[in-house]
Amino acid sequence: MTNNELVMLQSLPLEIKILKTEQRIRECLEAFGKDNVAVSYSGGKDSEVLVDICRKIYKNIKILFVNTGQEFPETIKQVLKRKKEGYNIDIVIPKMKYADVILKYGYPVISKQTSTTLMKLREQNLSEKYRNKLLYGDEKGNAGKLPEKYKHLLGEVGFKISPKCCDELKKKPSKKWRKENKILCVITGEMAGESLLRKKEYLKTGCNAFDNNEPKSKPIGFWMENDIYEYIQQNNLRISECYTKFKMKRTGCYGCLFGCHIEERTGNNRIVELMDSHPKLYKHLMEDLNYKEVMKRIGLRTYKIDQQKLFEEE
Numbered sequence: 658m659t660n661n662e663l664v665m666l667q668s669l670p671l672e673i674k675i676l677k678t679e680q681r682i683r684e685c686l687e688a689f690g691k692d693n694v695a696v697s698y699s700g701g702k703d704s705e706v707l708v709d710i711c712r713k714i715y716k717n718i719k720i721l722f723v724n725t726g727q728e729f730p731e732t733i734k735q736v737l738k739r740k741k742e743g744y745n746i747d748i749v750i751p752k753m754k755y756a757d758v759i760l761k762y763g764y765p766v767i768s769k770q771t772s773t774t775l776m777k778l779r780e781q782n783l784s785e786k787y788r789n790k791l792l793y794g795d796e797k798g799n800a801g802k803l804p805e806k807y808k809h810l811l812g813e814v815g816f817k818i819s820p821k822c823c824d825e826l827k828k829k830p831s832k833k834w835r836k837e838n839k840i841l842c843v844i845t846g847e848m849a850g851e852s853l854l855r856k857k858e859y860l861k862t863g864c865n866a867f868d869n870n871e872p873k874s875k876p877i878g879f880w881m882e883n884d885i886y887e888y889i890q891q892n893n894l895r896i897s898e899c900y901t902k903f904k905m906k907r908t909g910c911y912g913c914l915f916g917c918h919i920e921e922r923t924g925n926n927r928i929v930e931l932m933d934s935h936p937k938l939y940k941h942l943m944e945d946l947n948y949k950e951v952m953k954r955i956g957l958r959t960y961k962i963d964q965q966k967l968f969e970e971e
């Protein structure tokens with residue numbers, strides 16, 4: 658798919674988008690068999706919309722929710738509410754706990770790519786050429802190079818850094834469940850508009866990536882965030898209190914440090930936002946999981962700052 662085709666799809670009116678999405682879901686159910694397909698559900702607004710559309714096509718569709726142990730209480734409440742309403746949800750618990758993952762492998766900090774680079778440079782026996790590429794770039798450019806501002810993390814900082822958390826807390830338990838339940842294709846709520854990476858992946862395959870090693874369907878891949886809110890309003894969907902009570906923009910793992918530095922460019926990072934919404938979780942991260950030290954080391958604020966102060970800092 659070309660970028661122009663994606664832009665065209667993204668600018669369609671919602672009613673046409675819904676029809677196209679339904680068509681993609683039907684194709685998926687026909688290709689794999691309706692009981693060999695599952696929807697990945699996070700309790701967040703995008704997957705809430707996705708599950709609603711899927712259930713209108715096949716009410717008993719299997720739904721997978723992986724409880725990473727880093728979920729907001731409101732997310733768990735939402736998932737249990739849906740289960741009680743008759744949604745065919747399986748709740749899967751990973752083998753490892755987050756506290757053990759960060760101790761054994763390391764904290765997921767900055768971004769997946771930077772965590773990977775830091776882990777390789779800190780722990781692996783790399784060739785000189787590859788090490789230099791990660792530190793200084795090479796004749797092809799700076800792709801994968803560790804940003805200067807994070808080079809101090811190569812020294813002894815008192816904690817490990819790794820991108821493996823998602824593998825342990827999400828991918829492995831999901832894979833095991835899929836195998837046990839004979840799931841051949843997973844429907845996800847990923848949207849091209851969410852990030853450059855998601856867009857790149859969507860352009861490669863469009864909505865239905867049936868030829869992947871692990872077949873996947875992304876039937877709302879061409880939706881935009883405003884479509885999600887419009888659908889929620891039109892269908893009177895009751896979404897998680899994370900949005901309605903705390904006005905959060907995202908749900909997901911409350912303690913994830915991926916992307917916090919980007920949030921700080923325009924406001925407070927998600928960890929310090931917990932001070933008001935979930936003070937006990939904030940205290941738990943700071944005191945039990947050593948976040949105070951980790952955040953300081955990676956250059957994140959551990960206190961809230963008002964917008965005016967942020968403006969003055971620029």
Ligand code: SF4
Pocket residue numbers: 725727765820822823824826827909910912913914915
């Ligand atoms: S989103 Fe972050 S905290 Fe959650 S499983 Fe992935 S890396 Fe871990």
